[in-house]
Amino acid sequence: MSEPDSRTQPLPVVARxxxxxxxxxxxxxxxxxxxxxxxxxEAHDPVPTLEQGGGDGKSGRFWSARRVPxxxxxxxxxxxxxxxxxxxxxxxxxHSAMRWRRELADGLATRPLDDVWVLVGAGALAALGLWLxxxxxxxxxxxxxxxxxxxxxxxxxxxxxxxxxxxxxRAMEVPGVQSARVRVRRSKVGVRAVSHFRELDDVRADLDxxxxxxxxxxxxxxxxxxSVRVGRPARKG
Numbered sequence: 001m002s003e004p005d006s007r008t009q010p011l012p013v014v015a016r017x018x019x020x021x022x023x024x025x026x027x028x029x030x031x032x033x034x035x036x037x038x039x040x041x042e043a044h045d046p047v048p049t050l051e052q053g054g055g056d057g058k059s060g061r062f063w064s065a066r067r068v069p070x071x072x073x074x075x076x077x078x079x080x081x082x083x084x085x086x087x088x089x090x091x092x093x094x095h096s097a098m099r100w101r102r103e104l105a106d107g108l109a110t111r112p113l114d115d116v117w118v119l120v121g122a123g124a125l126a127a128l129g130l131w132l133x134x135x136x137x138x139x140x141x142x143x144x145x146x147x148x149x150x151x152x153x154x155x156x157x158x159x160x161x162x163x164x165x166x167x168x169x170r171a172m173e174v175p176g177v178q179s180a181r182v183r184v185r186r187s188k189v190g191v192r193a194v195s196h197f198r199e200l201d202d203v204r205a206d207l208d209x210x211x212x213x214x215x216x217x218x219x220x221x222x223x224x225x226x227s228v229r230v231g232r233p234a235r236k237g
Contacts, residue, residue: 062157064140071134142186146221160184163218167191170214176203178233182211184224189215191228204230 050152087098111118144157164182171180171191176198191211195203207228215223 028224061139061146062141062144064153066135066140069135145186145218145221146185148221158218158220163220166218167211167214170210171207174203174206174210177207186224186225187222188225191226193228193230194233196231196233198231200230204228 066214084101087101091097107117115156133167145160145163147156147158149155164184167189168180168182169186171177171182171193174193176195178194178196180191180193189211191207207230208226211228212226215226
């Protein structure tokens with residue numbers, strides 16, 4: 001008889017926990033799948049978060065629809081195009097062209113390029129075009145701070161006045177702070193406080209800690225810098 005191979009390892013044994021009705025053996029049938037072919041456990045699984053592979057947790061700024069500028073530009077283009085088409089159709093029908101179009105054509109034909117009105121008109125049109133391009137490539141909605149994403153299907157934003165109110169409440173909890181003003185920007189949070197007792201350095205250090213903790217709890221996508229200024233109340237009289 002040959003000796004057993006020393007490389008052979010025993011198979012692992014999977015033990016099932018004993019339930020209230022007794023131990024379940026290996027011959028127990030599997031649970032039937034739920035609707036859609038998934039088991040009941042899979043049906044109750046939460047939606048995978050971004051930390052579990054759904055994304056990187058970054059959330060870009062919210063884009064503004066800019067309905068008012070788009071509506072104004074559309075109305076101006078519609079009115080100008082309609083008026084020009086009407087004048088062209090009238091000329092084709094045998095009527096004379098409108099006075100404004102004759103004067104515009106004569107002015108463009110006779111005025112030199114270095115004329116003041118030509119330069120002013122070209123500058124105004126160039127500024128209008130740059131403004132429209134700026135609106136097209138920038139997101140807008142600067143008053144909404146994007147928050148950190150924890151789900152691939154949910155985006156959240158925090159209004160700047162609301163964030164300033166929360167941080168101001170945190171600043172007012174610091175001992176020695178009589179009043180505080182908080183200004184929240186996209187990349188910076190400015191705190192100006194008035195202290196009526198305690199040393200200013202101690203109050204400033206406590207404000208740094210309290211407001212920094214408040215900024216962390218806001219859950220913003222981009223953590224702003226913190227600037228704290230503390231002074232004494234103005235003397236009366």
